[in-house]
Amino acid sequence: MKSIIEELKQRDLLNQITNEEKLLNAQKDNAGVYCGFDPTADSLHIGHIIPLINLKRFQDFGFKPILILGGATGMIGDPSFKNTERVLLTLDKVKENVESIRKQVTKIIPSIEVVDNNEWLGKMSLIDFLRIIGKDFNLAYLLAKENIATRIEKGLSVTEFSYTMLQGYDFYQLYSTRDCRIQFGGSDQWGNITSGTDYIASKVGRENSKAAGVTFKLLTKKDGGKFGKSETGTIWLDANKTSEYELYQFFVNQDDDDVETFLKHLTTLELEEIDKILTEHKKEPFKRLAQKRLGQEVVSWVHGQEGYQKAIKITEAIFSGDIESLNESELKAICLSIPNSSSQLDLKFIDFLVSSKIASSNREARELIRDKSITIKGRNDFKEDEIIGKNFIYFGKTIIVKKGKKKYFSVKCS
Structure with a gap:
């Protein structure tokens, strides 16, 4: 069996490794590997596919996959290569997001272990943090990290400054309780990951540490555009947000x-x-x-x-x-990905087209009706003064309108 390092190199994924030998030994021993997500929303998005598929990739090479959800660190926010400080979420919202993402991830990778770092960080007092974690991090060491240095001039609060230390402690927790020896992330996570390997070395001795870190190349398009950007906005992994x-x-x-x-x-x-x-x-x-x-x-x-x-x-x-052959669930999925507007029932057809913004004016509406360019429930033979009634509704109070050959609109009626 080839090594995980060979696999990552052949796929042009690999960016940096702290120690190749420790990574190969971890594979041989079927040790744990982890990455972390801060629960900033109640669903993962398309950018999370990359770390998730890499957890599966490591699993296929014998590792035990672990995902940390930042129930504690999500209350702070990672400053790495961000231009501004994150907006702080409430504790209730973070908890809600953690549970939602937990269900999502275990459905995608059923055998994964999902843990919340609030289990240990949430119980830690400020004095505990300073004595247990802060004492092992030198200020010069932290200020030299690129992910921190790039934010100093733009403004970095003590809150966000502490993030890399907390992430380092997360790695130590998994290392000492779950034999998790590998942490990976995107290339922008190198500073946080090495904080973890260095912190573990300070606790167990550098010669005894089996921990290693890996970063992957950030996925970008050949034209320089960022992967995951869409005209419709964020592409979510929750089918109720993105079908x-x-x-x-x-x-x-x-x-x-x-x-x-x-x-x-x-x-x-x-x-x-x-x-x-x-x-x-x-x-x-x-x-x-x-x-x-x-x-x-x-x-x-x-x-x-x-x-x-x-x-x-x-x-x-x-x-x-x-689209008449589709059931309600499938029609609702269409409505998530087409323009949405609102109107009223019992309007004349021409007024309905204008009020729902399918037509920009009465003149365009007349042209669309005349050219039979509007289709609803298989019909395109409408009259200007025909009344839009309940018989036009597909489900709930929603009417799906086809304009021309390819454009669809979802209209919520009151």
Whole structure:
């Protein structure tokens, strides 16, 4: 079996390692590996796919995957390479986010251990922090860290300054109680990760420490754009925020220049399989075979095979224009990814189009009606003075309107 280091290098993922030998020994001993998320929202987003898939990747190479949710550190906020200080969340909101993310993660990786650092940090008094943690961190050492130094001139509170020490203590806790020897993160986490390996060394002796840290290259597009940015805003992993269909479409619409990197970084497909996919893709790029396979792998992993089939069914219905075949759950998924507006029932059709902003004016509304460019429930033969009634509703108080060949609108009626 090849080593995890070889795997990371072949996928062009690896950025830095504190100690290769310790990483290989941890793999041999089936030790723990972890990364951490601060619960700043009640759902993970598409950027979290990268650390999650890497936890799965390490698991496939014999490691025990552990995820720390920052029930305590989330109350502070990581200052690493951020321009401004984070807005502090309330304790209740952080707890709510922790439990929501815990359910999400254990569904994606059922065998993962999820822990909340509030279990140990929440019980620690200020005096405990200063004596147990603060005493082992030299001020010059902390100020020399790039993730701290880059914020000093812009302003860094004592609150955020303490973050790297708390993360270092997290690593020590997992190391001493769960035989977790490896921490990984993006390249922007190098300072925090090395704080952990150094803190462990200060506690157990550098010659005795088995801890190591790994960072991965940040995933960016070849045009320099940031991965995960979308015209519709954040792409969430919660299907109630971003539907399975929209997540699938996000990947299907990626550029050819990026799809190879995304297949290597965001899936556990064997490299030989990825090469075959790309070879077939290059024969007929317009079919977007590589992007579709990428979407299939990610959506199936995050939402299961059922979620992927739902995305495909909706995609085919929208492409054919036959959304009448979809059930309520599938129609609601469409409404998450199309423009939303509001209007009233019992309006004349022309007034409905203008009030819902489907048409910008009465003139455009008349043209759309005349050209039969508006379709609702399979109909496009509307009259200007026809009344919009309950028979137009798809579910609840929602009407789904097709404008032209491709545009859809969701209109909530009162």
